[in-house]
Amino acid sequence: MCSIMFDADLSGLVRDREVTLWYLQNDVFTGVIVTGTGTGCHVLGVNLKEGETEADFTDERCVELVRLATGRPDLDVRVLDRPVFSISHVLADTYRVGRVFFAGDAAHTMPPTGGQGGSTALEDGCDLAWRLWLVLTGQAGPDFLDTYDAERRPIGELMADAQLANLGVRMPPEARVGYPEPLKDPVGVLLGRRYHSTAIIDEPGDDGSLLEDPRVPTGRPGSRAPHVVLDWAGQRISTIDLFGSGFVLLAAKPGGQAWMDAGRLVKERLGIRLTRLLVGDELIDVEGRFTERYGVTESGAVLVRPDGYVAWRSPEAGPDPMGTLERVLRRILSR
Ligand SMILES: Cc1cc2nc3c(=O)[nH]c(=O)nc-3n(C[C@H](O)[C@H](O)[C@H](O)COP(=O)(O)OP(=O)(O)OC[C@H]3O[C@@H](n4cnc5c(N)ncnc54)[C@H](O)[C@@H]3O)c2cc1C
Numbered sequence: 494m495c496s497i498m499f500d501a502d503l504s505g506l507v508r509d510r511e512v513t514l515w516y517l518q519n520d521v522f523t524g525v526i527v528t529g530t531g532t533g534c535h536v537l538g539v540n541l542k543e544g545e546t547e548a549d550f551t552d553e554r555c556v557e558l559v560r561l562a563t564g565r566p567d568l569d570v571r572v573l574d575r576p577v578f579s580i581s582h583v584l585a586d587t588y589r590v591g592r593v594f595f596a597g598d599a600a601h602t603m604p605p606t607g608g609q610g611g612s613t614a615l616e617d618g619c620d621l622a623w624r625l626w627l628v629l630t631g632q633a634g635p636d637f638l639d640t641y642d643a644e645r646r647p648i649g650e651l652m653a654d655a656q657l658a659n660l661g662v663r664m665p666p667e668a669r670v671g672y673p674e675p676l677k678d679p680v681g682v683l684l685g686r687r688y689h690s691t692a693i694i695d696e697p698g699d700d701g702s703l704l705e706d707p708r709v710p711t712g713r714p715g716s717r718a719p720h721v722v723l724d725w726a727g728q729r730i731s732t733i734d735l736f737g738s739g740f741v742l743l744a745a746k747p748g749g750q751a752w753m754d755a756g757r758l759v760k761e762r763l764g765i766r767l768t769r770l771l772v773g774d775e776l777i778d779v780e781g782r783f784t785e786r787y788g789v790t791e792s793g794a795v796l797v798r799p800d801g802y803v804a805w806r807s808p809e810a811g812p813d814p815m816g817t818l819e820r821v822l823r824r825i826l827s828r
Pocket residue numbers: 578596597598599605607608609610611612613614
């Protein structure tokens with residue numbers, strides 16, 4: 494594909510409409526035009542035909558293509574750049590080789606259709622960062638870094654396949670061969686992902702799914718910790734605001750105090766950053782939904798990782814909260 498970046502006045506290109514992304518097919522080319530408003534930089538993406546190379550995209554031809562795409566034969570066009578790139582769908586076999594970790598396009602090159610390549614790259618970076626932090630500060634064992642590949646590679650594959658499917662539906666029908674089916678729930682792909690690795694303690698009977706419907710969160714280990722409205726010292730916050738710095742142990746009053754006490758002891762014994770929060774104490778469950786959303790009773794507990802994913806939960810009180818919590822954390826942290 495050639496991205497022709499150009500400067501031209503496209504005011505009034507389509508009356509009464511605010512559209513920025515157009516897929517075009519006509520006798521001359523198949524491509525996409527991304528328009529800014531009025532003057533400024535716009536992009537025309539043109540699919541290369543068999544045998545065409547970068548050299549075929551001279552200034553004159555680029556101007557001609559822009560005029561054809563916009564339907565303005567006399568348009569004053571200034572070509573700014575015309576990089577040629579291949580649309581790819583390539584996945585690394587592993588995200589880790591010894592001390593080397595793969596992230597972003599090096600791990601998963603995907604078609605741009607859907608705009609998730611950069612987002613997935615940023616997620617990889619954040620994900621690797623908190624795992625490295627745990628290992629470098631001695632909170633987790635070195636094997637913990639293998640969980641990066643175990644958790645992120647299936648997501649990279651999922652996103653790359655989803656974008657490939659999006660490309661397929663935008664292809665002319667005769668070229669739409671061998672593409673995966675588009676995902677039914679694009680929101681689920683972004684907010685309903687699940688992880689499975691030794692850093693998650695799956696519950697018996699877990700279906701191992703990579704996706705769930707984020708509109709009906711389950712609080713299952715491996716899922717994003719659900720949103721619940723809380724009142725904290727007169728301020729409205731979300732449970733999501735509690736995560737991001739170390740582990741968080743959540744339990745409800747009155748039965749959760751035993752888990753809080755266990756958390757204090759285990760935190761000291763293992764030397765980990767763990768925040769213990771009792772819902773119903775300094776945090777008020779405004780809508781009374783915490784236990785239902787997190788799938789625990791008022792004597793259970795939930796352990797949330799620094800990335801906001803549920804690592805483990807105990808729906809009920811247990812006979813030995815401290816022993817249980819220590820075993821859980823040792824297993825999760827590869828200690
Ligand atoms: C047309 C198009 C539209 C897109 N739209 C979106 C979008 O809307 N949303 C989105 O999230 N993503 C989008 N993407 C994808 C996104 O641009 C990429 O997924 C993202 O840039 C990948 O980031 P990265 O850091 O992994 O790799 P890159 O951005 O490729 O960065 C790698 C860097 O390494 C440098 N480098 C390479 N080799 C060496 C070397 N040997 N030594 C030193 N440096 C080196 C390169 O020069 C480059 O700067 C789009 C991509 C395209 C092509």
